Each structure stands twice: as C-alpha cells, then as structure tokens.
Amino acid sequence: MAGPRYFRTDGIVLRRVDVGEADAIVTLLTPFHGKLRALARGARRPGSRGGGHLDLFTHVTVQVARGRNLDKISQADTLAAHAGLRTDLLRYSVACAIGETADRFSQEAHEDHELYDSVVRTLGAVADGGDPELEMVAFGLRLLDHSGYRPHLAACGRCGDELTRVDSFHSPAHGGVICPRCGPVVPGARPLSANALAMLRLLQSDDLATARRVRRDAELRREVEAFVRAQTAHVLERDLASLAFLQRVRQLS
Template sequence: MAERERSLRTEGVVLRHSDWGEADRLVILFTREQGKLRAVVKGARKLHSRKAGHMEPFTRVSLMLARGRDFWIVTQAETVDAYLPLREDLVRTASAAYVVELLDRFTYEEGQNLGLYQLLVESLHRLSSVDAPQTVLRFYDLRLLDLLGFRPELYECVRCRQPIQDEDQFFSPQQGGALCPRCGRLEPGLWPLSRRALKMLRFYQRSTYAQVRSAAFSAASHAEMEGVMQAYFTYLLERTLNTPGFLRTVRRGA
C-alpha cells in the first residue's frame, strides 16, 4: 500500500461522535479533502486525553489520520476554529445542530465535495456571528439543495409548466416545486404557498448571502418558508429530521 494511502492530512468539521470500545470515540467528519468519513479517536474518553477537546461537534479541526483496519485513526488533532459563540447561546447551538444533521443525513462516504464543505464552514461561521440564525438557515437550505441536485422549481408550475403568476400557489414536495392554483386544486396533500413566501424563496434562491442578509422579511414568511423546506426535506430523506423540533422549542424558550 502506498504511503499516501496509509496516511492523510486533512481539515474537517466534526459532525457527531459516539462511544467506541472501552475508551475510544468514533467521530463522523466532513472533510475538505475526502468529504464525509469516519475515524476513531483512541483514548478520547480518558480523563487526560489531549485529542478529546478538539473533537467536539461543530469544531473545525486540522487532522492527521492513519488508515486502520476498519476506520481511519486520528493520530494528531488541532482546532482551527471552535466556533465558541455556538456553545454560549442555545438558539445558535440548536441552529448549528440543524446544519450538521441536514448535511449528515444527505451525504455518504463518497469522496470530496468542496462546495458542501465550504457551505458548511461558512454557515457555522455565520451562525457564530451577529447574523440572524433564521436567515443563515434558510440560505443554507436553498444552497444545500442546489449542491445536491434538488433545486426546487419556483418559476413555472411543475404540473402544467405554465409560468407562475403573482398570486398564492401550492408547493409539492413529491414533484419538487410550485404548482399553480388550478393544478394545485387537483392534487391532495400539497402545501399552500403564499405569494410572500414564494417571493422570499425565489429571492433566497437567486441571491448572494450578502443580499439576503440585508433584506427584510416578516416572521410569518420565515415560518412559512421553513415549513415548506422541512416538508421537502422529509420527502427527500423519507424521514423527519430531529433538530427542527428541538430548535422550535428552544426559540419558544428564548
């Protein structure tokens, strides 16, 4: 086996971890060089482990990995950015957990994806700043869908293919886009989509983060857009995400 295959220097973000064996920890990482991968941190659960503090969720780390029998082994770890504000505010913690869960559910160990890695790092940085978490998350939703090939159709009816007019519409998670009122009345189980929420979805889909950050949308439009996105994610993943409910509970408490 070649030397380059036996070791790997990489940068990544810790998505989650779990106990492994008597004293080790299995971590799920999304890395810049290899995409998603699993690695074991030997002795991470011991009291004086030097690596454990670098391998907490939402932490961006520089790593040296060695190939083990089943998983990579973390031989060196150094924190690049701990995103400390995420750990000091429960709403931001829950928002970061949402970002990480969504990426984790949609990805497999299938190699490098620089676009997804950059989106992940930028989103955690934005959540650590003064930016409104709702704005960060909705921008993340639309960009993630673009990068994964699930961009929702918002400009023409996905059933009759006529241009969408400036009026209330419907959204079909199954068909991946908006339906005009005429077609929407013919199909059960669709999500109502107000003209305000449709404008917001379109704006987020076509704009840069700097543009959406400076825009003003009502709390009702944000909530409606969030509901549409969660319905779409539930259909694509064939399961409900865990973090949106937790995030709503935290927001009410805050």
C-alpha cells in the same frame, strides 16, 4: 493496504460519540474524503493532542492514521472553534439541523468540496452572529440544488406555467411551487404566500445580502422554513430528528 498510512485533512465535526472512559468516535465532513469516521483517543482528556479540539461543529485540521477497521486521529488542530454554537441554545439547535442535513446528504470516501464549503460557511455564519434561521434555509436550498433537487420556483412544478409573484401553493411531490390554478386540485398542496415565494427566490439565487434586508415577520419565517423542511423531507423520505429539537427550543424561548 493501499495508499499512505497517514494523511492530513481539514474537516468539520458533524457527530461525536463518547466511547470508553476517555475516547470518542467522531464523524468529520471533509472536502476530499467525504464523511470520515475516526477514533480520537483521549478526546475527553483536557489538553489531549488527539482529540481535545474535536468538539461538535469545530473546524479542524487532523492527521489521520488508516486503521484496519476504524481510522484513528493522531493529531488535531483547531481552525475555528465556533464557540458561539455551544453557548446559545437556538444557534446550537440550528447547527444540529445543519449538521444532520449535511450528514444525510454526504457519503463516506466521496469527494464533495462544494458541500464541505457550504457547511463550513454556514456554520461559521451562524456561530458569528448571522441570522441562524435564514442561514439554515439558505443552506437547505443550496444543498437541494447541489444534490440535483433544485426546487421549482420560476415555473409551476405541475403544468410548467411561469410563476408570477402571487399567492401560490407548495407541493413537495411536484418538486416545489405550483401555480394558483394547479394548487386547489393537488391533494396535500399547501398555500404559499407571494412574499414567501419572493424570499425563496432570493435565497435560491444566493442573494443573502438582499434577503437579510427584507423585513421577515414570524409568518414569513415559518413559511420559508416549512418549505425547505418539507422539500428536504420529501427528498430524504424522512423528516430530520434535529428539527423536532429546534421546535422544542423555540417553545422554550
């Protein structure tokens, strides 16, 4: 087999499926190997070297042994446990949405340290007390941009006219915001308030510091999140299952 038999990598646990009595198959997002699926023997035994540290959303360094069919994790050390994601249901469900989005946009054996850095930064912020929904939509916009689907927020996605800060429309099929003249003639276009457009622009320019200071009422939050969700679903040609889970969590609270 080509290449070294063992290698080390940092990673963040995106998925974890228990198998057999004590093992788990984990999907790690890594900076240089893309998505990596590997067997962690004894993952469910306390204190196990192989996989005791491989809880969902944990940031780890692992040693991986190349396998014929499936790689194996021979050692795992925690860089950040992100315990805050597993003790708060809203933060957990937001982390699930971030993890599923990252999973869908990433590939196996494909170097993408920018995506990796973005996931690590976002999950860290959500775990450490950041506004979970704001971090989630900022992450979604960054990811769309990074994947070549930067939403139109400066010029109408249909006619190309400059968008001023007025009530406008959102048409996922046109790649983002469309102007007040185009909106009414596009089937399925949804109204988007001037404030939501302004907030999306702040987040797209990665100005989270300013975005955090803006008063965000429930309607503004809903609009901004719905924009990113619809635009992401259009690109992926499907909605994310984890967002239905997030919806249910919100109804409980």
